[in-house]
Amino acid sequence: xxxxxxxxxxxxxxxxxxxxxxxxxxxxxxxxxxxxxxxxxxxxxxxxxxxxxxxxxxxxxxxxxxxxxxxxxxxxxxxxxxxxxxxxxxxxxxxxxxxxxxxxxxxxxxxxxxxxxxxxxxxxxxxxxxxxxxxxxxxxxxxxxxxxxxxxxxxxxxxxxxxxxxxxxxxxxxxxxxxxxxxxxxxxxxxxx
Amino acid sequence: xxxxxxxxxxxxxxxxxxxxxxxxxxxxxxxxxxxxxxxxxxxxxxxxxxxxxxxxxxxxxxxxxxxxxxxxxxxxxxxxxxxxxxxxxxxxxxxxxxxxxxxxxxxxxxxxxxxxxxxxxxxxxxxxxxxxxxxxxxxxxxxxxxxxxxxxxxxxxxxxxxxxxxxxxxxxxxxxxxxxxxxxxxxxxxxxxxxxxxxxxxxxxxxxxxxxxxxxxxxxxxxx
Amino acid sequence: xxxxxxxxxxxxxxxxxxxxxxxxxxxxxxxxxxxxxxxxxxxxxxxxxxxxxxxxxx
Numbered sequence: 001x002x003x004x005x006x007x008x009x010x011x012x013x014x015x016x017x018x019x020x021x022x023x024x025x026x027x028x029x030x031x032x033x034x035x036x037x038x039x040x041x042x043x044x045x046x047x048x049x050x051x052x053x054x055x056x057x058x059x060x061x062x063x064x065x066x067x068x069x070x071x072x073x074x075x076x077x078x079x080x081x082x083x084x085x086x087x088x089x090x091x092x093x094x095x096x097x098x099x100x101x102x103x104x105x106x107x108x109x110x111x112x113x114x115x116x117x118x119x120x121x122x123x124x125x126x127x128x129x130x131x132x133x134x135x136x137x138x139x140x141x142x143x144x145x146x147x148x149x150x151x152x153x154x155x156x157x158x159x160x161x162x163x164x165x166x167x168x169x170x171x172x173x174x175x176x177x178x179x180x181x182x183x184x185x186x187x188x189x190x191x192x193x
Numbered sequence: 194x195x196x197x198x199x200x201x202x203x204x205x206x207x208x209x210x211x212x213x214x215x216x217x218x219x220x221x222x223x224x225x226x227x228x229x230x231x232x233x234x235x236x237x238x239x240x241x242x243x244x245x246x247x248x249x250x251x252x253x254x255x256x257x258x259x260x261x262x263x264x265x266x267x268x269x270x271x272x273x274x275x276x277x278x279x280x281x282x283x284x285x286x287x288x289x290x291x292x293x294x295x296x297x298x299x300x301x302x303x304x305x306x307x308x309x310x311x312x313x314x315x316x317x318x319x320x321x322x323x324x325x326x327x328x329x330x331x332x333x334x335x336x337x338x339x340x341x342x343x344x345x346x347x348x349x350x351x352x353x354x355x356x357x358x359x360x361x362x363x364x365x366x367x368x369x370x371x372x373x374x375x376x377x378x379x380x381x382x383x384x385x386x387x388x389x390x391x392x393x394x395x396x397x398x399x400x401x402x403x404x405x406x407x408x409x410x411x412x413x414x415x416x417x
Numbered sequence: 418x419x420x421x422x423x424x425x426x427x428x429x430x431x432x433x434x435x436x437x438x439x440x441x442x443x444x445x446x447x448x449x450x451x452x453x454x455x456x457x458x459x460x461x462x463x464x465x466x467x468x469x470x471x472x473x474x475x
């Protein structure tokens with residue numbers, strides 16, 4: 001496990017296998033919250049924190065509780081419950097410690113529980129048989145790619161709002177067309193590693 | 194208002210309340226797995242099974258579930274059902290299972306299922322809930338098939354289906370001659386584009402229909 | 418025996434969730450954050466919980 005292989009995991013999680021453009025996950029919040037730059041940053045940071053925490057906890061739960069007991073098939077049920085409770089604890093913690101942080105992140109936390117990206121990263125770390133360090137790197141890289149997309153997209157969306165779009169394409173359809181074009185652009189990263 | 198709704202044909206009802214193109218639910222899986230008809234139908238059936246069973250179980254358990262724990266209970270029910278369906282698919286249709294990959298597991302967080310459990314099944318009786326699950330699942334499958342039909346036809350030029358149990362081919366039709374297919378439709382870009390165009394088409398249909406209804410009402414008022 | 422462990426783990430996680438959500442509900446929302454709203458007008462998901470909450474408050 002060299003440094004370069006960790007770097008490969010990070011880059012491929014963030015750019016090459018970008019969770020929105022190549023895995024199509026987390027699209028609901030992607031289309032919903034990406035009209036303003038400030039909310040895109042807030043949502044992105046919240047997702048990075050939750051994915052990171054939830055994945056590390058899931059990793060420990062899997063290798064220290066489920067595997068020794070031979071209950072690997074329970075991973076889906078356990079992970080989704082773990083994620084849901086983790087989000088609750090994080091929300092409470094943020095409320096208590098930092099009102100200003102809550103102001104910028106708080107509203108996005110409940111949205112994240114049902115975000116498929118969180119569950120996907122937790123499960124993916126297990127399927128890829130990542131070690132703890134690799135899990136940590138992967139669970140920062142993937143949401144970093146998510147945040148990158150949110151920020152890029154928010155800036156495009158601000159322009160789109162004033163553009164003259166055909167009636168039927170207004171709102172989500174035109175956003176999807178933009179995503180299609182961005183998928184071509186991100187396709188260029190495929191040869192990076 | 195309710196009379197008018199009943200008058201709508203089955204197809205327009207399907208378009209109006211379509212969970213994918215109308216309400217934008219479960220977009221993630223519908224973009225990812227619609228590369229072939231086989232995947233779309235397999236995923237659709239898996240979702241129908243989970244949706245119907247979860248609606249039934251939730252509507253049975255809702256009256257005796259305390260309010261504080263209803264979300265974790267629903268999550269456990271849905272996750273168990275998905276695990277069972279995943280195991281069955283792994284055993285009987287291994288090829289389909291590996292093609293769909295993680296998206297079987299991700300049915301758990303498919304907004305349609307938890308949404309229906311909360312909004313409908315927890316307030317209605319077993320029969321209605323099962324019927325609702327079946328309808329939602331069918332229109333979801335219908336959308337998946339529509340998308341995969343376009344993507345497979347334009348992307349590979351071939352429409353084909355095979356029996357997922359034995360991998361024997363059922364039919365395979367080359368409709369676009371070799372060399373003229375648009376490969377990009379099998380990739381991510383094609384998924385986004387197909388979805389955008391279908392969603393816009395549904396919106397356009399709705400807009401046109403609404404206008405027609407308004408015009409009809411005006412004509413009636415003018416007559417009166 | 419195995420199945421008891423399985424039930425135990427699931428029950429444990431449910432209890433964890435319930436503890437989390439009740440503690441979360443008890444914690445008061447900090448001052449100035451009572452009427453925060455998600456800016457999600459761009460999204461067409463009509464059955465979204467957050468969206469309905471926003472609509473209801475208006």
